Amino acid sequence: MSIMNSLRPGGRHGLSSRETRDPIGLAVAAVNRLAQSEIIDRVGLRRQTEQVVYSTTRNGFRVATAAGRQFARAGRRRAGTRPTSARSSGVFDLTPTEDETMLLEVVRELADELLRPAAAAADDACAAPQEVLAAAQEVGLPGLGVPEALGGIMEERSAMAGTLVAEALAKGDMGLAVAALAPGAVATALGLWGTEEQQQTYLPAFTGASDGQSVPVAALTIAEPTVLFDPFALATTALRDGDGFVLDGVKSAVVRGADAELFVVAAMLDGTPALFLVESGAAGLEVEADPSMGIRAAGLSRLHLTGVRVGADALLGDTDGEAYRECVRLSRLAWCALAVGTGQAVLDYVKDYVNGREAFGEPISHRQSVAFMVADIAIEVQAMRLLTWKAASRATRGEDFAREVGLARQLCAEKGMRIGLDGVQLLGGHGFVKEHPVERWYRDLRAVGVMEGAVMI
Known part of the structure; x- marks a missing residue:
């Protein structure tokens, strides 16, 4: 794996001492472990036909929730540790930092090599393969929003890093991205609003400090x-x-x-x-x-x-609704990032398709109506990305981002559905069949305007 191998030279975990001290540098140190993992060789391409949720989907049964692990109760109820906000330079710059770019490359590779090949079978089974979920855990995704002081991988709060990760994963598959990011949403909520007792009780299980157990399945x-x-x-x-x-x-x-x-x-x-x-x-x-x-x-x-x-x-959190309002906004920001990633997947796929598909002796991309439709998708994806990144950058700095995330959600909900529809249209009859992934992306993109919670940056 070329990208991960390129991270190895240098200091501890293949990083320089400066990168090891940086919050995203710590993330890269954690995700670099995937290079030595056998999980990639065991990616779940088999169908998951005996999953509990799939069984209940078919039969409609209501059952008691699973009996989970016993979380050891802590004894103090003081305010918990809070991540600090990044400092603002006063310059409008949405370019990812060097460390965010390194993290993004690793997650992109995870999406390309694990999520994308497993997506169709997972969609049919209504369940994510355990191998994919284990890989997401191994690269440290559940702890991305947890402060370093609590065993996580960040020193400063970085909604921007979370946005980039969600976008990259969704380019592989939105459904698998949601399944992989869901435990991290609960861990992030505990880091942002949990008391000291709540953090000491639950967070060790998410940060790998709990007797080597797997990260708990958790849902917002x-x-x-x-x-x-x-x-x-x-x-x-x-x-x-x-x-x-x-x-x-x-x-x-x-x-x-x-x-x-x-x-x-x-x-x-x-x-x-x-x-x-x-x-x-x-x-x-x-x-x-x-x-x-x-x-x-x-x-x-x-x-x-x-x-x-x-x-x-x-x-x-509190009882005056402030923590809840921030939770809703951070969740909507995550859904915007997922929409951008899936929209980019549609764009990349239809570009290759219209250039390779011929009619009357030439590629259909030579038809003006086709070319304009692809251009519109490219414009809309970039507009969605810029609004989402701007909201994420303000959240990272601890500034009010209510207006920005509202604009981003409106655009991503409206244009995301349009991108999915146009992708299906551009493939013609092929857009209607499961041989091509565009019909699945169309169905996924329709979720952006109606989903609340589940994931959070």
Whole structure:
């Protein structure tokens, strides 16, 4: 693997001492381990026909959530460690840093060599191959948003790095990207808003400091199965009961819900949306399949909460809604990055197709209508990317990015669907069949405008 091998010369982990101190340099040191891994040689090209979520998708059963690991409770409830924001130079520059570029190259290779070949089978099976998920864990994706002080790989908060990673993974496959990034969304939430007790209880499992166990399957659950869902008007409720809370409601689009060991659940508390940590196996939790048009490889489920009792220490963040608002914005930013990556995949594919497909003795790209449609896709992808990167850069510096992420989401939702549709149109009859991946990308891109939660930068 040429890119990863090129990272080896030099200091510890193949990095210079300067790069080892830098937050993204630490990430590259972590992801460089993939070069020695046998996982790439065992990439899951086989069909996953016995997955729990796939079985429930076919049969519609509701089952109790999985009994997850026992998280060791810490004893202190002080405010947790928070990642610092990057310093602003005052210059409008969205060029990735040298270290972000190095990280991006590694993730691109992961997407090209693992995600893209496994995508079709994973879409059919409604489940991500374990080999792909293990590779994502091995390159350190769950800890990308966790502060270095808590065992993670970042010293300063870098929404820009997370955006670049999500975009690169989605170019391989959006569904597999969502499945790979979902645990990191929960870990990032704990790093941003968790108390010291919550961080010490849960984060070691995500950062590899928990007896060599695999990273827990975890899900950020905001969406609900309602028409015109508003994330700030939740039907799921949290009622105070003694020294804890009782949760009731239904959450939809829960990534790998049948296997999840930890959920971050959004619910209304005293008329204000808030976030709660809920461990799998809790009484009153049930999961059923949530069959979807797109991102099927993420194994989406519905989570039913019926009188689920949690302690006072389950509240994640504040009760005035500020943490929840930031969570929604960071989640929407992640979906924008996923849309950009998938849109780029469509563009690259249709360019080669129209140049190689001939009609009446010449490539169909010589037809003006075809050329203009491809040009429009290129313009729209670049516009989506610039708006998304601008929002990510402001989030990285700790500045208000509500306006920027709102603009990015509007553009990515509208133009993303258009890019998927035009990609199918450009392939003609080939765009309708599963022999070509464009029909899957079209289905995935339609998720951008309706999904909330699941992933977070």
